[in-house]
Amino acid sequence: MSVETEERGAAGPLEPDHEAHQHAHPSDSTYIKVAVFLAVLTALEVGTYFIKDPSTPLLVALLFPMMIIKFAVVAGAFMHLRFDNPLFRRVFVFGLLLAVAVYVIVLTSMEYWSSSYGG
Amino acid sequence: MTDTAFAAHDTDPALHDKGVPSHDTSTGVSNEKLAMWVFLGSDCLLFGGLISTYLLLRHRSVSGPSPSHEFFDIPFTSVSSFVLLFSSLTMALAVGAIHRGDERRSRTFLLTTALLGGVFIAGQVYEFTSFVNEGLGYTTNLFGSAFYTLTGFHGVHVSVGIVFLLSLFVMSVRGNLGPERAETVEIFGLYWHFVDIVWILIFTVVYLIP
Numbered sequence: 001m002s003v004e005t006e007e008r009g010a011a012g013p014l015e016p017d018h019e020a021h022q023h024a025h026p027s028d029s030t031y032i033k034v035a036v037f038l039a040v041l042t043a044l045e046v047g048t049y050f051i052k053d054p055s056t057p058l059l060v061a062l063l064f065p066m067m068i069i070k071f072a073v074v075a076g077a078f079m080h081l082r083f084d085n086p087l088f089r090r091v092f093v094f095g096l097l098l099a100v101a102v103y104v105i106v107l108t109s110m111e112y113w114s115s116s117y118g119g
Numbered sequence: 120m121t122d123t124a125f126a127a128h129d130t131d132p133a134l135h136d137k138g139v140p141s142h143d144t145s146t147g148v149s150n151e152k153l154a155m156w157v158f159l160g161s162d163c164l165l166f167g168g169l170i171s172t173y174l175l176l177r178h179r180s181v182s183g184p185s186p187s188h189e190f191f192d193i194p195f196t197s198v199s200s201f202v203l204l205f206s207s208l209t210m211a212l213a214v215g216a217i218h219r220g221d222e223r224r225s226r227t228f229l230l231t232t233a234l235l236g237g238v239f240i241a242g243q244v245y246e247f248t249s250f251v252n253e254g255l256g257y258t259t260n261l262f263g264s265a266f267y268t269l270t271g272f273h274g275v276h277v278s279v280g281i282v283f284l285l286s287l288f289v290m291s292v293r294g295n296l297g298p299e300r301a302e303t304v305e306i307f308g309l310y311w312h313f314v315d316i317v318w319i320l321i322f323t324v325v326y327l328i329p
Contacts, residue, residue, distance in 0.1 A: 035208035046197045067323040095160020099167035
């Protein structure tokens with residue numbers, strides 16, 4: 001998804017100096033396009049509710065990719081991680097990966113992935 | 120940063136956007152913004168723990184309701200998800216507007232975001248009430264405890280966000296939230312989008328894959 005930058009918004013008190021700023025943030029229309037994309041993905045997710053007697057592996061296969069894409073799009077576009085200082089991205093991704101690693105280990109130690117687990 | 124550089128920063132918001140602070144910092148980026156990202160990174164661990172606990176306990180109950188598509192009201196929760204998603208859009212538009220110096224538009228979007236957050240919380244209260252009426256209290260079984268703790272923590276995050284949004288709105292009405300404080304709105308926006316991101320996970324893991 002390409003990121004368009006703002007041509008010109010409502011006139012404000014910082015007109016000349018804000019010209020450079022306009023190119024650092026996505027435009028309103030880009031935000032709206034991102035939101036529409038996310039809404040479509042959410043609608044597809046909700047659509048899986050209407051599948052008759054779906055198996056859990058099927059739901060996981062359908063829903064997890066969409067969930068990850070939505071996560072990445074919100075973080076990248078709305079939270080500006082795509083074009084902000086890389087330090088912010090590193091800090092957040094470190095916390096995220098640490099959480100994933102810790103809790104995958106927890107779930108594994110509790111034998112969550114085994115077919116005999118009731119949870 | 121030299122005095123000249125500080126002066127340049129004050130008139131060049133592009134520097135501000137790249138995380139370059141208006142004062143000297145050891146990292147070269149805004150301390151406040153970096154602190155928010157550190158907080159959000161640590162919040163991943165909090166919600167990771169709550170989601171993992173829910174996964175481990177949800178089907179361990181020996182009595183009472185258990186998670187299923189029949190138990191959850193998916194259409195209702197879907198509407199709540201769309202509301203929260205839309206609030207992320209209005210938050211992003213508020214940040215964009217304040218960066219452009221359009222205080223009035225930013226104020227409108229801040230208030231809209233708070234109202235949408237309020238609608239989401241109202242939906243959660245309604246959902247919790249209906250679950251209690253169906254026999255799922257906080258201490259009914261392991262599923263109930265894990266479910267209410269996870270979604271309740273998220274609800275608390277949204278509620279705190281609404282308080283901050285209303286504070287920003289009042290600051291804006293009083294004329295204390297001009298373009299020079301755009302980073303304040305942007306930093307809060309990070310928090311709000313994170314709340315949306317967590318709901319993306321909860322909606323899938325808790326509701327759609329019961």
